[in-house]
Amino acid sequence: MPIQISAQYVKELRLKTGAGMMDCKKALQEAEGDIEKAMESLRQKGLASASKKASRRTAEGVIESYIHAGSKIGVMVEINCETDFVARRLEFQELARNVAMQIAACPNVEYVEKDNIPQAVIDKEKQIEAGKDDLANKPEAIRQQIVEGRIGKRLNELSLVNQAFIRNSDITIQDLINEKIALMGENIKIRRFARFVLGEGFERQVNNFAEEVGDMLKS
Structure with missing residues (x-):
C-alpha cells in the first residue's frame, strides 16, 4: 500500500522540479517520502522522456528577450516546442525567461550545446x-x-545547456529543459541566441554581469 504523502511535500517537490502534481506525489511515494530520491527519479524520467521526444519536430515556440538592469546587456533567445498551445503556457514562457537570464549571467557561453562548436x-x-x-x-x-x-x-564552459542553472545549481540547463519536456509532454529545444553588450568592441570597464544577475535573483 502506498505511503501517505502530505500536500505540502508534494507542493515542495513541484516547486523544485516543475513536474506535475500527480507525478510528484507518485515519485514521493516510490521514494518513501525521501524528497532527494524523488527529485532524482523525476530527473531520470525527464531524461527518458526527452530522449523519446528528441526527434520530434519543433516549429513553434517563442523569442524571449531580457534586458539587464542598467540596460548594459541584452539577450534574445529562440526556444522551440511542438505546438502553439505549449508555447503559450506560463511554464514554457517562464523557461524562456530563465534561459535568457542564464545567457546574460554566462558571458563565456557562445553555443547552445557542445555539438554546435x-x-x-x-x-x-x-x-x-x-x-x-x-x-x-x-x-x-x-x-x-x-x-x-x-x-x-x-x-562545457562554451555550451549553454551544460551550465549550472543560476536558480538551482544542482541542475544544468539541459536538466531544466528535460524537466519541462516531462511536464508539458513535448520536445523543447533552444535553437539560437544572441547577446548584446553595451560598448562591446570598445575599450571599457568590464562589469561582472553574472554577479549582478545573481544579486537580482536574491532580491
Missing part, C-alpha cells in the same frame, strides 16, 4: 592547452590525458 574552435583550444608550460616535461600519455580533461571543461 566548430571543429576549428576545438582544434584551436587543444593547441592552446597542449602548448602550456606546465605540460612541457610530462610524458606524452599524461599530457594527452590532461589536455583532453581541460578541453572537456572548456567546451
